Amino acid sequence: MTTGIARRLAASVALAAFGLATPALAQDKISDKTVKIGVLNDMSSLYADIGGPNSVAAAKMAIDDSGLAAKGWKIDLVSGDHQNKPDVGVNIARQWIDNDKVDVIADTPNSGVALAVSNLVKDKNVVLLNSGAATADLTGKACTPNTISFTYDTYMLANGTGKALTKAGGDSWYFLTADYAFGHALERDTSAVVTTSGGKVLGGVRHPLNTSDFSSFLLQAQSSKAKVVGLANAGGDTTNAIKQASEFGIVAGGQKLAALLLFINDVHSLGLKTAQGLTFTESFYWDLNDKTREWSKRFQKVSPKGTMPSMTVAGVYAVVLHYLRTLDTMGGNPHDGAKVVAKMKELPTDDPLFGKGPLRADGRRLIPAYLFEVKKPEESKGPWDYYKQIATISAEDAAKPLEASECPLVKK
The missing domain is CATH 3.40.50.2300 (Response regulator)
Structure with a gap:
């Protein structure tokens, strides 16, 4: 009897030991190349x-x-x-x-x-x-x-383009905003920078993603009399808005377009004749x-x-x-x-x-981030030579300070 109990106990200990070892073995197994x-x-x-x-x-x-x-x-x-x-x-x-x-x-x-x-x-x-x-x-x-x-991120864009244009005299803004998370965040962060920099936000209008006709939105921006029309959108929405703003004579009428997120592919699509003079912020440029x-x-x-x-x-x-x-x-x-x-x-x-x-x-x-301006056609020396650098924004200034972060991972 005693021997049988001892054998069963030994078997149980062995199984328990194996069970304890299994996670380590499994971990070794799944760590691979x-x-x-x-x-x-x-x-x-x-x-x-x-x-x-x-x-x-x-x-x-x-x-x-x-x-x-x-x-x-x-x-x-x-x-x-x-x-x-x-x-x-x-x-x-x-x-x-x-x-x-x-x-x-x-x-x-x-x-x-x-x-x-x-x-x-x-x-x-x-x-x-x-x-x-x-x-x-x-x-x-x-x-x-x-x-x-x-x-x-939207903080970087706002503290680049938004701050620069406001301090350069563009102290009243009207936003054309893509109606989803990105557009909302970009408008929010830029509005905060404009206000902190002494400017005013006169209003804004939100448009659906992938909009082909910006006429009604641009007319509202035009009638606002804001010095700056902030485009809180990206990609095809930005290029469509810029092309149609040119047709409506918004820049010719004295308002300035702020492309809050502009990419080199957008400038390539627009052409320098249309895009010249646009001010924007990026963290990379091929040249x-x-x-x-x-x-x-x-x-x-x-x-x-x-x-x-x-x-x-x-x-x-x-x-x-x-x-x-x-x-x-x-x-x-x-x-x-x-x-x-x-x-x-x-x-x-x-x-x-x-x-x-x-x-x-x-x-x-x-x-770091960089404030760029699109070159005039006569300033470009060849294909894809589209930007001139206006200013450098330090890495610390381009990111929201950790002490102001809402991220739960940040220890304060």
Whole structure:
């Protein structure tokens, strides 16, 4: 009897010991050298030119430049079109994570989509590398331990263009705003800067995303008599608004257009004759220095349309590169999003496009910004020579101070 009990007790202890060891064994098993990246953006509509297939090309360059393939890593890349609809974006992301075992989602232009995907990413414990979405809420009240915002945000845009134009005499504003999360955040942040800088907001009107006819909105802006008409929109909405504003004679009538978010692809589409004189803020321009020129010329060769990279495309490259280098430093992919993002924040970023810089506790990459003006046609020396730099905004001034952050990850 005693012997039988002893044997059963020994067996129970052995099983218990095995059970305790199992998580460690499982952890060792899932930490490997495989990673799957999903580029999620607008492939076919108003934001396709500023990201779309170009962002996929940039991600591929980051994979190649990481050198991980030569070290035995297996890296897969997939892409999807969220159609600027949060439900579509979330469904694609969920399928990728659940069925295709995607570890990280990159780009996500359209703030409504990005906010929804960020919540899903947190629940599923994978990673979101945001380059395309502008809302500062992603590193503010909606921040998560799984999301990085790398390239820019509405706070940066407001404190660049909004502050500069107000201090230059544009002290009354009227907004044309895209009616979704991004437009609302950009109008909110710019209005705050205008008011703080001594200006006034006379009003505004909101338009649906992907609007083709801006006539009624522009007439309201014209009748407001505001010195500055602030375009709190992006992509095709911005270019359409600028073209139609020219037809309505808004600038000729003495009002100034503020393109609060303008990309090089937008200027290329408008042409210098129409876009000349526009003032705007970006954190990247292909012709900034030798390193940006060298990389951008490499990129142009693989770009599906042979274009120069936008700010957000450059951001996709840089943040994916930092993610992959972090995995390499970790010695493998733990397939634990929060753990990887925490390590990304520990390691300083360093790439040829944005240089060296930290990732803050809120997930925001500290990065300088630049106030640009579109050149006159006679000032341009050749294709894609569109910008002249007016001012540099320090990385600290381009990001909301941590002491003012609403991000619950920030210790105060």
